Amino acid sequence: MSMFTSATSFRVFNILKCSNYTFLRTTTYMAAPPTTTACPGAVSINSSADASPSSRDRGSYINEAKPTTITLQEWQAWGTDSPLPTQVAEIVEEMILTESESDAQMKFGGLGGKLKGDFKTHEDKKHRAKYRALDDSEQKLHFFSARQIACRLLGSRGYLCQRCWLPIEDCMCLNVVPCSLWNRMRFWLYMHPKDFLRQNNTGKLLWQVFGINAATLCLYGIAEHEEIMWKEFMDSGRKNVWCLYPNKNAPTKSVEDSFHGSETNTTDKTMNFILIDGTWSNSAAMFRRLKERADLVWGDDLPCISLTTGASAMHKLRPQPSWDRTCTAAAAIGLLDELHVVTEFKSLGLDKQAEALENSVDVLLASLTGRRLRMGRSITRRQRHHNDIC
């Protein structure tokens, strides 16, 4: 009996994030941010901020040097080639305007670049009023997601490396070895806005290793991203889309059952695999949204697959105690490994591609562990009692 069956597999899928949420949540920022996110191989942002490091908090700039918007180049450097979402741009500009009109300076801190201080109080009032005025749940979701993304973009600016999403002093980009994914395969990281720019997110590793055309970010509730993804799915056809998620309400097939003897390998269509990149509680809503869209587009269920050999993949990911469970990247590794043993896929080098991804997980773990040790924090795992509510 495998560990990776229905609800169990989904839970395991998310435990890593939960533990590491605690792992990082008490982190405080040691140093003021550098003035640019440039690091080896990364595109630098269009920021001319040159405030003295000691005079500002993360994400705050002295007025005369502060960029007034987010450029397309800055947006795309975070790991996407999509246009800058309209609503995100609007919210960013509104926040910058609000700051210029008030005495309070925009400040961010804590996990996920949350707003802080007087500016937060001021801005919260405005955004709550706006949210309340929206009566449509779809509009509310779009607004919620766009605001989350906007805050994270502004809060991480000049602080995180745009490629690896780690603080610039811990940038791991030089240690990540890129690898080509089999050209008929494509991953979609369907990511919750609260996981966007999170240091311990492992979904980002997929495009760091395979590139953004082979592993594409799709932010939940961001209309532009969801449209791009669904357009690709419609072009590929329902038979070439799979969600790696155990669906309690529909039969979930194993990789072997889904692909052995299938005609998949005889066509030239892209095989699309959706990985839901969110916490346990957020993932249910994300999956529901995918399912509803599939029903609308195809009048049919979203095909779901689950892993059966996940445990072995997980056990390889054990650099330190708090990381002994699987995560989004491990799910992708498990999928590649399982596909590799299907006769029709044997000769595609999927095992090597899984290994490349696994190496990048090791690199991330080493960077996060190094950071934690450097800051004098424990790396031992804390007892978790609420894995499903992180």
Ligand SMILES: [Zn+2]
């Ligand atoms: Zn980096």
